[in-house]
Amino acid sequence: MSADRLEEVLDATYDCLTRYGVRRTTMDDIATTMGVSRSAVYQYVRGKDDACRRLAARLHDQALERARRAAAEELPHAERVQGVLAAKLGLVLELNGASPHTTELIDHKARLFGGICTAFTGDLRRLLIGLFREAGTTVGVEPAEAADICLALVTGLESVTDGERLLRPATQALLAGLLSTPFDAGR
Template sequence: MATDRLDEVLDAAYDCLTRYGVRRTTMDDIALRMGVSRSAVYQYVRSKDDAFRKLAARLHTQALERARDAAAAEDAPCATRARGVLAAKLDLVHRLTGDSPHTAELLDEKARLFGDICAAFTAELRQLLTALFTQAGTPAGLGPAEAADVCLALVTGLESVPDGERLLGPASDALLTGLLGASQASH
């Protein structure tokens, strides 16, 4: 039950974020959105900053679960698994940047409130990709961690393109063919 109420608080915080941004949202806004008193909101979060940190953590955790599931799909070829990890990151970014100009604040690695959450998310994606490239192998002169960095750089570039999700497939196919070899990338 408490988890459901926390989810309601975070959903209300997200709605307020899309309208006002982090700085202009107040605890009263969150409470009003929920239809409860401000003191009721304080039962689940310590402050507005705590609400937004928990919201950022929830969204990044959900995306990370999708990435972990993709990486763990042992019946799928390495390229498909890597593409799934990359798609989890790109989907999160496009969702947040598409909902409102304010929601992109949750992606800022330099932000005081969310920076550590964003950095940990990217670090874990890098670990997942590094493990995949360690298992599959990479071309001579390029280590698994470097291959992971190249893949993450691709997604970072696609984040700024309006139809980046459409381009992820062909771009990752081309990249993974180079990193894994044609035979592994096509399977």
């Protein structure tokens, strides 16, 4: 299977989802967007659900890679935590901005994408727990609790108009209470 052609199928699927949503998108729509026959699309995916699932997985994998890079950078822990959270927020804002239909791709309750979304959040949680273990947390807060608090923060920021701008000050304020060592809030 040609990886490039599969990427074209997923790009066409994304285009269709932004216009029609998951339920109304058809294999004919995907094929037409690509400029190929429907049978040509079936060479790369088993059907619309498979194409949508693979698209959701690709988007989540890309965001997870951004989060992993942020967690591995040689920066203060606070900035690394913020980078992990920015990867999650960026995915949500990208999909919210593309179309009201694309938010289906990040719905952890959706039949097609729920497992992908849940696994993504679990992976982010593990990254954050690792960062908090390295940095140390304030007395009475376990690394897993700190990770859950951070994920709750970014989930809240996903629903406000200015969430991206608020990420840095919100993360700095939150981490001031969670990390055992102070950090430079001016950075």
